[in-house]
Amino acid sequence: MDTIELPYKKDESFRDKLSTIDERGKRKWIYPKNQSGKFHTLRQLFGYSLLIVLFVVPFLKVDGEPLFLLDVVHRKFIIFSRVFYPQDFFYFGLLMITFIVFVALFTVVFGRLFCGWACPQTIFMELVYRKIEYWIEGDWKEQMALNKQKMNFEKLWKKTLKHSLFYLVAFVISNLFLSYLIGIDDLKKIATEPISDHIAGFTTLIVFSLAFYGVFAFLREQVCTNICPYGRMQGVLLGKDSLVIAYDYVRGEPRGKFKKNEDRKLAGKGDCIDCRQCVNVCPTGIDIRNGTQLECINCALCIDACNFMMESVGLPKGLIRYASEYQIKENLSYKLTARAKGYIVVLLILLGIIGLLLMKRPPVDGTILRSYGYLVEKTQEGKYKNLYTYKLLNKSNHPQKITIEIIQPKDAKIEMVGHLPVIEKEGFIQGSFFVILDKQQIKGLKTAIEIGVFDEKHQLIKKFKTNFLAF
Numbered sequence: 001m002d003t004i005e006l007p008y009k010k011d012e013s014f015r016d017k018l019s020t021i022d023e024r025g026k027r028k029w030i031y032p033k034n035q036s037g038k039f040h041t042l043r044q045l046f047g048y049s050l051l052i053v054l055f056v057v058p059f060l061k062v063d064g065e066p067l068f069l070l071d072v073v074h075r076k077f078i079i080f081s082r083v084f085y086p087q088d089f090f091y092f093g094l095l096m097i098t099f100i101v102f103v104a105l106f107t108v109v110f111g112r113l114f115c116g117w118a119c120p121q122t123i124f125m126e127l128v129y130r131k132i133e134y135w136i137e138g139d140w141k142e143q144m145a146l147n148k149q150k151m152n153f154e155k156l157w158k159k160t161l162k163h164s165l166f167y168l169v170a171f172v173i174s175n176l177f178l179s180y181l182i183g184i185d186d187l188k189k190i191a192t193e194p195i196s197d198h199i200a201g202f203t204t205l206i207v208f209s210l211a212f213y214g215v216f217a218f219l220r221e222q223v224c225t226n227i228c229p230y231g232r233m234q235g236v237l238l239g240k241d242s243l244v245i246a247y248d249y250v251r252g253e254p255r256g257k258f259k260k261n262e263d264r265k266l267a268g269k270g271d272c273i274d275c276r277q278c279v280n281v282c283p284t285g286i287d288i289r290n291g292t293q294l295e296c297i298n299c300a301l302c303i304d305a306c307n308f309m310m311e312s313v314g315l316p317k318g319l320i321r322y323a324s325e326y327q328i329k330e331n332l333s334y335k336l337t338a339r340a341k342g343y344i345v346v347l348l349i350l351l352g353i354i355g356l357l358l359m360k361r362p363p364v365d366g367t368i369l370r371s372y373g374y375l376v377e378k379t380q381e382g383k384y385k386n387l388y389t390y391k392l393l394n395k396s397n398h399p400q401k402i403t404i405e406i407i408q409p410k411d412a413k414i415e416m417v418g419h420l421p422v423i424e425k426e427g428f429i430q431g432s433f434f435v436i437l438d439k440q441q442i443k444g445l446k447t448a449i450e451i452g453v454f455d456e457k458h459q460l461i462k463k464f465k466t467n468f469l470a471f
Contacts, residue, residue, distance in 0.1 A: 019285040031140040035281040037304025058179035063397035098350040105343035107237040111244040116299035174208035241324040280301035368464040391430040394423040407450040412422035
């Protein structure tokens with residue numbers, strides 16, 4: 001990660017350890033101050049909107065299929081009501097590559113903005129769990145005082161109520177998470193039918209709820225600073241042109257306490273009044289004035305805290321703001337770099353390829369192969385027959401009435417073994433048929449043939465290439 005050299009900062013030892021670890025290597029518990037302001041309000045509106053979407057999506061269906069489903073157990077994935085199976089794994093490969101490119105582009109341009117504004121970990125932690133904590137235990141100083149005091153009735157009932165609500169929310173989150181894995185209908189069965197009929201599902205719910213409870217009640221910011229791989233990617237992808245939460249050291253230094261009616265310029269002071277409010281509100285416990293740091297999740301709480309203090313003492317707001325390091329150092333306007341433009345081009349190309357492939361994705365897929373062990377058969381009319389087997393899967397949301405015909409060579413005939421049934425939605429059929437060729441249509445030991453699967457409007461769905469064997 002490119003870091004700017006701060007001329008006023010001589011001691012860079014803070015970069016040698018995480019802000020949540022003390023000198024003895026023990027964890028320091030973070031008590032962020034409850035802060036309000038413009039960015040906090042915007043983040044709440046955005047975060048709660050995402051929560052609504054997150055809870056509503058499992059209930060949305062199109063043609064009887066969920067909008068999203070990631071059913072690993074049954075190897076069935078539904079994205080925007082389109083069903084994907086293991087045979088479509090290359091789509092997921094392309095989607096993963098596209099997602100990685102998007103993450104790289106987003107980070108290069110906007111830094112770790114996703115972490116502070118859209119990450120489910122941050123949304124649930126800051127907009128749900130932290131709100132419960134403030135409501136029961138009070139603001140940061142009250143929380144610290146409560147944790148330091150010996151166990152008494154007040155501490156017992158507050159801790160009991162808080163952790164009970166924490167687990168209840170974790171249980172709701174585990175149900176939400178499971179609805180994306182097994183579908184809302186199966187989740188309803190687990191909730192309404194006897195536990196004995198759904199031991200595996202109920203056990204999974206309990207395990208997930210305990211895991212979520214542990215994450216939000218105890219791990220907290222450790223997920224962002226130590227566990228999440230995206231936080232580590234930031235160190236590679238961030239540049240001096242990336243938009244980050246930046247402290248304007250040019251304007252703010254040297255720091256000095258505020259004194260009423262003092263001319264700060266004559267006193268040799270910058271605009272930073274060293275109130276430490278930006279540190280007090282930080283959910284990862286860093287001092288943003290030290291420059292860009294791995295732990296910063298771009299939540300903008302420090303911006304609101306600093307703007308409030310600047311306004312209170314009559315100084316211009318924006319001492320801490322969204323800006324690139326070059327903007328602060330060189331007083332330049334923000335612009336996209338060549339690297340960011342390159343990521344955009346690659347991303348658009350990948351999205352175009354995925355869109356084209358999805359448009360051409362056939363509703364029916366499968367295999368048509370010559371039957372092994374069956375030798376060529378010669379008919380009484382002097383024609384030749386080969387036996388083929390078909391296995392067809394309907395990937396669409398409605399039944400498919402199909403026919404199988406020879407495309408090449410023309411005038412070749414097919415003789416079905418039994419009737420070709422209608423393939424129900426997400427259904428699978430298999431069977432056999434004979435291909436019959438005249439002698440003049442045979443081009444040697446192996447003759448290349450093309451077999452087509454057509455829908456009821458006689459539109460080609462899928463083309464298969466195979467060989468016809470003749471001696």
